[in-house]
Amino acid sequence: xxxxxxxxxxxxxxxxxxxxxxxxxxxxxxxxxxxxxxxxxxxxxxxxxxxxxxxxxxxxxxxxxxxxxxxxxxxxxxxxxxxxxxxxxxxxxxxxxxxxxxxxxxxxxxxxxxxxxxxxxxxxxxxxxxxxxxxxxxxxxxxxxxxxxxxxxxxxxxxxxxxxxxxxxxxxxxxxxxxxxxxxxxxxxxxxxxxxxxxxxxxxxxxxxxxxxxxxxxxxxxxxxxxxxxxxxxxxxxxxxxxxxxxxxxxxxxxxxxxxxxxxxxxxxxxxxxxxxxxxxxxxxxxxxxxxxxxxxxxxxxxxxxxxxxxxxxxxxxxxxxxxxxxxxxxxxxxxxxxxxxxxxxxxxxxxxxxxxxxxxxxxxxxxxxx
Numbered sequence: 001x002x003x004x005x006x007x008x009x010x011x012x013x014x015x016x017x018x019x020x021x022x023x024x025x026x027x028x029x030x031x032x033x034x035x036x037x038x039x040x041x042x043x044x045x046x047x048x049x050x051x052x053x054x055x056x057x058x059x060x061x062x063x064x065x066x067x068x069x070x071x072x073x074x075x076x077x078x079x080x081x082x083x084x085x086x087x088x089x090x091x092x093x094x095x096x097x098x099x100x101x102x103x104x105x106x107x108x109x110x111x112x113x114x115x116x117x118x119x120x121x122x123x124x125x126x127x128x129x130x131x132x133x134x135x136x137x138x139x140x141x142x143x144x145x146x147x148x149x150x151x152x153x154x155x156x157x158x159x160x161x162x163x164x165x166x167x168x169x170x171x172x173x174x175x176x177x178x179x180x181x182x183x184x185x186x187x188x189x190x191x192x193x194x195x196x197x198x199x200x201x202x203x204x205x206x207x208x209x210x211x212x213x214x215x216x217x218x219x220x221x222x223x224x225x226x227x228x229x230x231x232x233x234x235x236x237x238x239x240x241x242x243x244x245x246x247x248x249x250x251x252x253x254x255x256x257x258x259x260x261x262x263x264x265x266x267x268x269x270x271x272x273x274x275x276x277x278x279x280x281x282x283x284x285x286x287x288x289x290x291x292x293x294x295x296x297x298x299x300x301x302x303x304x305x306x307x308x309x310x311x312x313x314x315x316x317x318x319x320x321x322x323x324x325x326x327x328x329x330x331x332x333x334x335x336x337x338x339x340x341x342x343x344x345x346x347x348x349x350x351x352x353x354x355x356x357x358x359x360x361x362x363x364x365x366x367x368x369x370x371x
Contacts, residue, residue: 002356011185011351012185012193014340014343015029015052016029016049016182016184016336016339016340016343017029017182017184018030018184021257021259024263024264024265025265026183026266029048029049029052029053031054034265036048037175038269040178041152041153041178042152042153042174042177042178042332043060043063043151043152044060045177046063046124046181046335047059047063049182049335049336049339050117050121050335050338050339063121064152066121066125067121067125067152068150068152068155069148070122070125070126071126071148071155072126073129073130073133074101074104076100076104077097077100077130078133078137078143080096080097080100081093081096081137082137084096089214089323090131090134090135090323090324090326090327091210094127094131094134094327094330095214097134098123098130098203098206098207098210099203099204099207101123101126101130102204102207105119105122105203108201108203109201111199111201113342113345113346116202116341116342116345117342119201119203120202120338120342121338123206123338124335124338125152127330127334128152128155128156128159129143129146129159131160131324131327131328131330131331132144132156132160133159134324134327135160135324135327136162141162143159144158144159144162146159147164150164151170151174152174152177153165153170153171153173153174154173156173156331157169157173157318160319160320161318166280168276168277168280169277169318171273172270172273172277172317173318175270175273176270176315176328177331177335178332179266179269179270179332180266180307180328180329180332180333181332181335182335182339183259183333184259187213187215187217187218188209188210188212188213188218188219188333188337189337189340191208191209191211191212192208192209192337192340193341193351194351195208196344197348197349199348202338206334206337206338209337210330213333219329220326221254221306221308222254222309222311222312222322222329223312223322223323223325223326224253225254225308225309225312225313226312226313226315226316226322226325227322228241228253228254228293229286229312229313229316232289232293233289234285234289235285235292238292238296239296241293242297246301252297252301252303254305254306254308254309254312255297255298255301255303255304255305255306255309256303256304263304266306266307267304267306267307267309267310270310270311270314271290271310274286274287274290274310274314274317275287277318278313278317280317281317286313286316287313287317289313290310290312290313311325315328
């Protein structure tokens with residue numbers, strides 16, 4: 001018996017993440033996402049995902065310093081990004097950049113587990129720098145050097161926008177990074193595990209994961225949410241928009257989830273920060289539209305919003321253009337990807353499923369002049 005898309009098929013044991021879609025529970029290494037969102041940082045969550053335990057104060061300090069020290073990217077990689085065609089999509093640029101990082105790393109082919117761990121830390125650290133460089137190159141600005149004295153979220157915001165962020169902007173980025181960091185055997189994570197299981201290098205595995213995330217059925221839903229908000233334009237237009245989408249049997253992006261049958265546990269945290277940043281920026285319109293749209297869609301189709309819904313207005317308030325929303329997703333999910341890559345390597349077996357053959361029965365070869 002086959003299962004299309006492998007839905008419900010258990011492919012491996014994993015100690016990294018538990019997702020309970022029926023009860024709306026998400027846990028990283030046994031810690032509820034609500035507690036991590038309220039109390040933690042991306043640095044701490046990355047350590048937890050990689051190591052399996054929350055760090056002590058001294059361990060977190062050392063790990064954070066290591067991340068800060070590894071944010072810089074080779075000038076040659078930036079030069080290649082500058083030379084790409086202007087119309088190259090940001091996620092294609094990121095996929096290329098990760099592959100180039102492997103070319104630029106003289107230790108890339110070292111398959112020792114500790115060496116792979118060190119490269120995982122490097123990738124978690126520098127992916128935000130790559131994304132900021134992509135954003136600034138696309139807008140005709142010079143990429144900025146990282147500021148190691150800033151925390152990871154604050155430095156990411158600084159490199160993206162050219163100014164040091166407010167406390168709420170830093171908290172917003174930290175939340176986005178924490179909430180998207182891991183989600184079990186999603187398409188990109190599983191792709192990374194399949195690739196690393198061949199005992200190739202970690203850069204190849206992460207490049208493949210970026211390629212999977214690039215697909216519209218995986219990353220990018222919040223981009224469509226932002227487009228919808230701009231299309232609506234005003235709270236007064238929400239009802240008309242909902243009616244139009246339902247009339248053409250369209251899809252409300254940012255609602256429902258492939259796993260969660262109840263409310264996505266990540267959504268509520270982004271909702272509150274979207275409200276706060278809207279007030280800080282003096283433009284609550286996008287939050288107000290989101291609130292009204294959430295209420296009307298839930299009433300119309302009985303579906304809750306997911307993590308992508310409020311991340312759209314939130315990232316807009318953070319000065320992040322919609323075209324790099326999926327890249328921001330990658331800057332977060334890199335922590336989960338690397339944790340799964342290391343877990344796969346710790347007890348590796350090549351991933352080689354079988355296919356249910358539905359083609360022709362055996363038949364005889366017919367010479368070309370007789371066909």
